[in-house]
Amino acid sequence: MRTKALEAEIAAVSEDAGAVTRGWGALASRKEPVISVLIILVMWQILSLFLPRYLVPSFATIIVSFVEIVSSSTLMVDTLRTIMRIFIGLGLSFLAGIIVGVLMGFSNTLEKYILPVLHFIMGVPALSWVIFAIIWFKPVELRVAFILLAGCLPNYSLIIHDGIKGISRDYYDMLRAMRPTRRQLFSKLVLPGMLPAVLTSWKVNIGLATRVVIVAELVGATVGIGNKLLLAQELFDMPKAVAWTLILVIFLLLTQYLLLLLERHLLRWRPSKEGGIQ
Amino acid sequence: MIPSAPVVQMEHVRHVFTSVDGSRFVAVDDLTLEVREGEIVSIVGKTGCGKSTMFNLLLGLENPTAGSITVLGRDPYQDFDFFRAKFGVIFQTDRLLPWRTAFANAKVGLEILGYSEAEQGEIARHWLHKLELMGFEDAYPHELSGGMRQRVGIARAFCLSPDVFFADEAFGHLDQSTAQRLREVFLTLIGETKKTCLLITHNIHEALEIGSRLIVLGKPSRVLYDVQCPTRASRAELVEFEERILDIIERNEPHHEAAARARS
Incomplete structure (x- = not known):
């Protein structure tokens, strides 16, 4: 019993992952992705000529901000902190999620009790968890971990339960x-x-956690990419905001690519997907 | 000839499935049969006559609604753990674990038995060799043809050196020539082990080729006819025999010999 939303998310993710490999593996031989990215970039650059820097900054300024971030110690401090939060949150959710998923897989009774609760939790917006976390907990790291746990645990449980x-x-x-x-057995x-x-x-969940952690960091974290984005917003520093976002996207693409390599290795027993419906 | 000990005994076995809406379905009805040590018995019947249910009952995977089942003198459901590595089972579809190579699939039973790595490897390789699978040890099931997959399945069963073999439509999904070749291989190996074997099939040719005795099941499962397979019969006699079997299956009524035995 998978929810439609989850189903769609999974489909989107596997498509993403597929696109990532194809992109990496055949970037040179395939011109389509390069062309579509170029078109967007050109349009952005044209817009930047007519609009102020704080709305649509030119590439030059974005690159300057990017280099500034990458060459400073803040990259390490903030990015590492955010990545650490993502992985701690995911690790905790995975541990709890796999236990819940396996229990549900083995016991029909537990399944009947737990499944509706998970579906209920899935329906709670991430922002509500943020607010609950602020009210319930004081330490920032605890708040962030809680928000990630609430967001990722149901996914882990439901997908693993499904798998079993x-x-x-x-x-x-x-x-x-x-x-x-x-x-x-x-x-x-x-x-x-x-x-x-x-x-x-x-x-x-890697995708979900990367998106949720930024929102979670807006609630009192003094270190982290979410905090840096907030600062950029307060200063109307659009190039910085774009540059930090780019760093997040790069992180996400990189981890998804690594996961894909891992999957290819671990699931090498699976017949290749060639001859799919497309 | 000294009568050998019964290996499989089913007495008045009845198995009823109750579905969620409360309707009942009788899969096995008053099934009584006995298989003695070293016998190779073919069981034929129409698809959907409860053969697979009977199979699950014999393996102890399900408990019959009524009647008693003994295999090797014990109840396969009640004395579940007694049957560790006692059964060599060959399934309709190969049921190879997709994440295991041919070699790893063949030795899975030996792992369960707790053999050492070296012993597992030695035994598995021996049987893979017998089944002409050398060179394919590291192939995953999806890389093998249907016939080769079933060979791995057969190797997996023989690795355990079980006391009794069960084969459920083991060659049914293969093309004719592959099935024919595999039947010959299987028959040779069974002959070498001299073990008891129950072969469930819907194919009368297959039943006659492998079995020395033939049991015809009706629908729901009950014995319609129980007969020794003709040996050294002429072609005409074989045809006549086959027609008789087909006729019994079609009419779904006990043959007079079986009926007479049931009355006595």
């Missing part, structure tokens, strides 16, 4: 005929069987 449910009963019966212990069937879902859940 999707393991064919045929394999289960085949192994049971040999009388494995419960532990063997788990390590030889459930664990490898849910691996594709685990990887999907990471792909979905």
